[in-house]
Each structure stands twice: as C-alpha cells, then as structure tokens.
Amino acid sequence: MDIKLVQLLVEGIGETFYMVIVSTLAAYILGIPMGVIVYVTGEGGIRRNRPVNLVLSFIINVVRSVPFLILLVAILPFTRLVVGTTIGSTASIVPLVVAAAPFVARMVESSLKEVDAGVIEAAKAMGSTDWQIIWKVLLPEAGPSLLLGMTIAFATILGYSAMAGFVGGGGLGAIAVNYGYYRYQTGVMLITVALLVIIVQIFQEGGIKLVNKIDRRIKS
Amino acid sequence: MFTLENVTKVFETKEGSITAADHVNLEIADGEIFGIIGFSGAGKSTLVRCLNLLERPNEGHIWFKDIDLTTASQKQLREARRSIGMIFQQFNLLSQRNVIDNICYPLEISGVDKKSAKEKARELLRIVDLQDKEHAYPSQLSGGQKQRVAIARALATDPKVLLCDEATSALDPLTTRNILDLLKNINREMGVTIVIITHEMRVVEQICDRVAVMSDGIVEESGTVREIFTNPRSETARKLVMPERTSDVRTPTRDYIRIVFDGQSSYEPVLSQLILATHMELNILGAGTEDIGGSAYGQLLIEKPADEEKVGIIKDILKQKNVVCEIVEIKEQ
Numbered sequence: 137m138d139i140k141l142v143q144l145l146v147e148g149i150g151e152t153f154y155m156v157i158v159s160t161l162a163a164y165i166l167g168i169p170m171g172v173i174v175y176v177t178g179e180g181g182i183r184r185n186r187p188v189n190l191v192l193s194f195i196i197n198v199v200r201s202v203p204f205l206i207l208l209v210a211i212l213p214f215t216r217l218v219v220g221t222t223i224g225s226t227a228s229i230v231p232l233v234v235a236a237a238p239f240v241a242r243m244v245e246s247s248l249k250e251v252d253a254g255v256i257e258a259a260k261a262m263g264s265t266d267w268q269i270i271w272k273v274l275l276p277e278a279g280p281s282l283l284l285g286m287t288i289a290f291a292t293i294l295g296y297s298a299m300a301g302f303v304g305g306g307g308l309g310a311i312a313v314n315y316g317y318y319r320y321q322t323g324v325m326l327i328t329v330a331l332l333v334i335i336v337q338i339f340q341e342g343g344i345k346l347v348n349k350i351d352r353r354i355k356s
Numbered sequence: 357m358f359t360l361e362n363v364t365k366v367f368e369t370k371e372g373s374i375t376a377a378d379h380v381n382l383e384i385a386d387g388e389i390f391g392i393i394g395f396s397g398a399g400k401s402t403l404v405r406c407l408n409l410l411e412r413p414n415e416g417h418i419w420f421k422d423i424d425l426t427t428a429s430q431k432q433l434r435e436a437r438r439s440i441g442m443i444f445q446q447f448n449l450l451s452q453r454n455v456i457d458n459i460c461y462p463l464e465i466s467g468v469d470k471k472s473a474k475e476k477a478r479e480l481l482r483i484v485d486l487q488d489k490e491h492a493y494p495s496q497l498s499g500g501q502k503q504r505v506a507i508a509r510a511l512a513t514d515p516k517v518l519l520c521d522e523a524t525s526a527l528d529p530l531t532t533r534n535i536l537d538l539l540k541n542i543n544r545e546m547g548v549t550i551v552i553i554t555h556e557m558r559v560v561e562q563i564c565d566r567v568a569v570m571s572d573g574i575v576e577e578s579g580t581v582r583e584i585f586t587n588p589r590s591e592t593a594r595k596l597v598m599p600e601r602t603s604d605v606r607t608p609t610r611d612y613i614r615i616v617f618d619g620q621s622s623y624e625p626v627l628s629q630l631i632l633a634t635h636m637e638l639n640i641l642g643a644g645t646e647d648i649g650g651s652a653y654g655q656l657l658i659e660k661p662a663d664e665e666k667v668g669i670i671k672d673i674l675k676q677k678n679v680v681c682e683i684v685e686i687k688e689q
Contacts, residue, residue: 255451257410258449262510263436272464352494
C-alpha cells in the first residue's frame with residue numbers, strides 16, 4: 137500500500153469522525169428537546185397537549201420519511217445559507233443534522249417512555265415542578281437508555297455520512313465513491329468499508345460497556 | 357388534618373365509567389393513624405391519591421388544614437405536597453441515584469443547599485436504621501430496606517402527614533411488622549399523622565387508631581379499630597375481620613355465630629359452658645387471635661344451631677359474661 141493512500145485514508149477517517157461526532161452532538165442538542173416535548177405532551181405525559189403533540193409528531197414523521205439522499209439535495213440552498221458551501225465535510229453536517237434530529241427525537245421519546253411511571257408519580261407527590269421532573273427525574277432515569285440510543289444514532293449517522301460522499305461530502309464515504317466506485321479500485325473500496333465496520337464496532341461495543349457501567353439498575 | 361367533602365372520582369374507560377370514589381365524606385384528625393381498608397378494586401388507592409391530588413376528584417372538596425386543594429393554584433398545591441409525604445407499594449425510588457441522593461431529592465427541589473440536605477438525610481437514615489447503606493443503589497437493597505429509604509425520603513421535608521399506599525403489600529410478614537413498627541414510632545415521636553391504605557386487616561390491627569371500610573367506592577363504615585373488629589356492621593368489614601382471611605373465599609357458607617373475646621373473658625371456658633347449657637355439639641367453623649393496639653382479642657365462629665331456642669340460650673350466656681357476639685345469616689346468592 138503506498139504512502140499516499142495511507143495518508144488519504146487517515147485524512148478520511150479524521151473527516152468522518154469530525155462529521156459524525158459533530159452531527160451526532162448537534163442532532164442530540166435538537167433531538168432531546170423535541171423528544172422531551174413529544175413525550176410530555178403525549179398520552180399520559182405530565183403536560184398533555186394534543187395540538188403541540190400532533191404537530192411536532194407530524195413534522196418528525198415527515199422528515200424521517202424523506203430518503204436521505206433526496207433530503208440532502210433538497211436542502212442544498214439551506215446548507216449554502218448556513219455554511220456558505222455545499223461541498224466538503226462541514227457542508228455534510230447540515231443535512232446529517234436535519235435528517236438525524238427527528239430520528240434522535242423518537243429515540244429519546246422511547247427512552248423516556250421506559251421510565252417507571254411510579255417514579256414520576258412519586259416526584260409529583262413530593263411537589264416537583266414539571267421542569268424539575270424533566271431535569272432531575274426523567275432524563276437521569278432514562279440516562280443509560282439514552283446513551284444506548286446514542287450509539288445507535290452514531291452508527292446510523294455514520295451510514296448517512298458515507299452516502300453524503302456521493303454528492304461531494306468528505307470522509308471515508310467520499311473515498312469509497314471516488315476511488316472505489318468511479319476509478320474501479322476495488323481494494324480501496326474494501327478498505328474503506330472495513331474501516332467503517334471497525335468504527336461502528338468500536339462505538340457500539342464501547343457504548344454498551346459504558347451503559348453497563350453507569351446503569352445503577354444492574355446489580356454489581 | 358384532612359376533611360373530605362363529597363369526594364367523587366369517576367374513571368372513563370372503554371367498557372364504561374367506573375366510580376372509584378362515590379361521595380366520600382371523611383375526617384382525618386391531627387396525629388392519628390388512620391386506616392382505609394377494602395378488597396382490591398374498592399377504590400381505596402384512588403381515595404388516598406385524591407388526598408394529595410395525584411388524582412383530581414370530579415366532584416367534592418379536599419381540605420388539607422385550611423387549604424382547599426381542589427381549588428388551590430399549582431404553586432399552592434406544590435407547597436401543600438411538600439407537607440404531605442407519600443410512600444408506595446413499589447417504593448418508587450430513583451433507580452439511578454444512591455440512597456442518600458434519593459433522600460436529598462425532595463430537599464433539592466425545595467431549594468435546600470447540598471450540605472444541609474446531606475446532614476438532614478443522614479439524620480433520617482439513622483431514624484430508619486440504614487446508616488451503612490448511604491452509598492448503595494436501590495437495586496442493591498431488599499424490599500424492606502427500599503421502603504425504609506422511601507420513608508426517609510418522604511420525611512425529608514418534615515411533612516405533617518404521611519400517606520402510605522399499600523406500603524407493606526410487597527413485603528413479607530416479618531418485614532411488614534418492622535415497617536409498621538417504624539411507622540408507629542414516627543407517628544408517636546415526630547407527631548406525623550399517618551394514612552394507611554391496605555387490604556390486610558392485620559395491618560390495621562397492628563397500628564391504626566381509626567379505620568374506614570371501603571367497597572365499590574363507598575365508605576361503608578368508619579370508627580375505631582376496636583369498634584369495627586368487635587362489631588362490624590357492613591358485609592365488607594365482616595369479611596375482613598374473619599380469622600385466617602387470606603382470601604374472602606374462606607367466609608363460612610352457613611349461618612354462624614361470631615363470638616369476640618377481649619383480654620378478660622378469654623380466661624373463661626365459654627365454649628364448654630355453651631355446650632353444657634345447650635346440650636348439643638357445637639360445630640367450630642373458624643377461630644383466631646388478633647393483637648389490636650396492644651391487647652389480645654380472640655374470635656370464634658360456630659355454626660348457628662337450627663333450633664332458635666338454643667340460639668337464645670347461647671346469646672343469654674354470652675351476654676351474662678359480657679362477651680360480644682353477633683349472628684350472621686348467609687343470604688342465598
């Protein structure tokens with residue numbers, strides 16, 4: 137393997153990490169509030185509000201239904217508006233966040249649904265405000281499940297980021313497309329795919345280990 | 357402490373509406389241990405959850421001291437809830453917080469600083485006898501220990517009253533006894549009024565001062581535990597005071613006479629005397645002894661003789677000896 141290819145791959149790994157980590161974090165910054173709102177305004181929630189719930193739920197479903205590649209192209213003007221360009225890793229972050237945030241919102245919602253209703257009731261009986269219930273009960277109690285969801289979101293966003301390579305995004309996906317697909321360098325393609333597999337594996341396993349470590353429900 | 361005025365709660369379900377509390381009127385006095393007993397589905401859990409408005413009644417008023425909780429603002433309600441502690445059958449501890457942080461939770465949300473909160477929590481851990489479990493997580497504790505933590509948490513804000521929703525139903529008999537003793541001490545030493553919901557008469561017998569008997573959302577009768585035990589007037593109370601009433605199936609299916617002994621009469625051979633006086637064999641259907649507020653009570657169920665004259669003789673003898681008895685006729689179903 138020549139030195140140029142190694143350099144290329146190292147750069148690709150760096151770009152992929154940059155895109156995926158920033159996108160995951162941004163998707164959670166948007167997705168957590170969305171998930172919390174859907175949950176608390178939903179059936180049995182602490183702030184039942186049907187109109188808000190229906191509208192937000194609808195928006196989440198619509199964005200989630202659009203195939204990523206189409207979404208990517210459709211929001212190109214928006215991407216240009218935000219980052220000033222439509223090519224490169226930074227430009228990929230915008231569609232990645234837009235696509236992942238609603239997905240994350242649903243994951244957050246389902247993690248919150250796992251929280252024991254009795255605990256929420258006890259918190260209410262102790263005179264907690266709704267805000268205190270969200271911050272001090274719901275989110276911490278759902279913590280391990282939220283983290284587990286994050287590893288799933290990470291792998292999904294990694295997959296999306298590779299797709300972004302087709303339309304001028306950076307990272308390992310772009311290398312696979314440009315060298316493997318357009319120039320028929322099957323070897324390069326296989327290496328990039330293998331690298332993607334390794335990254336997913338490391339994050340998934342690491343995530344599960346971390347969840348087991350922080351989850352206090354598991355007897356030690 | 358609490359005054360309930362015509363409290364009614366109706367749940368709408370797909371199968372129709374269920375009236376869990378039906379025009380309930382109750383008065384719970386300061387400093388007492390008040391029991392609400394009934395079989396499952398009687399509406400007692402709904403009623404206790406109305407007391408801190410976890411369930412909002414459809415009708416009626418709930419006075420906590422001089423505040424009408426049903427018309428109070430959200431803020432007033434939250435403040436009232438901080439003086440109303442509550443414990444649950446399933447303990448409902450925060451699973452991701454250790455023991456001391458669980459106890460600190462109610463202090464944290466009412467703005468007490470961390471250091472004084474921890475001090476207070478340690479003091480409460482001493483009261484519930486769990487000093488060595490400060491850093492344990494709920495999953496590492498037994499049921500009884502979890503309930504002790506829940507009690508400590510409920511007491512953290514120095515409440516005036518403690519609501520116990522089937523607090524001992526998930527515990528074994530020995531642990532139940534220990535938890536009830538702890539509640540009794542809290543009532544005596546800290547002056548906390550206690551409201552206990554249970555389906556077990558032995559819980560009521562062990563610690564309650566007064567009790568209300570519920571069935572189908574209605575309070576059928578209420579009075580001191582002694583009154584209800586010696587002279588139950590409602591069908592539900594009668595079933596609940598049965599010896600060995602692990603289930604209501606054991607209630608005799610024939611007419612019977614229920615004889616209640618208090619501490620004094622239990623030394624006299626009453627049954628032998630009845631047999632001698634009636635010249636007939638008496639069939640014993642059930643018997644048991646109970647400890648009510650520290651004194652021993654016994655009860656004996658005998659089959660009612662078909663001959664009304666003999667029944668009269670039995671009644672007279674028991675009356676002479678100051679023994680309470682009642683004749684229960686089983687209605688054809």
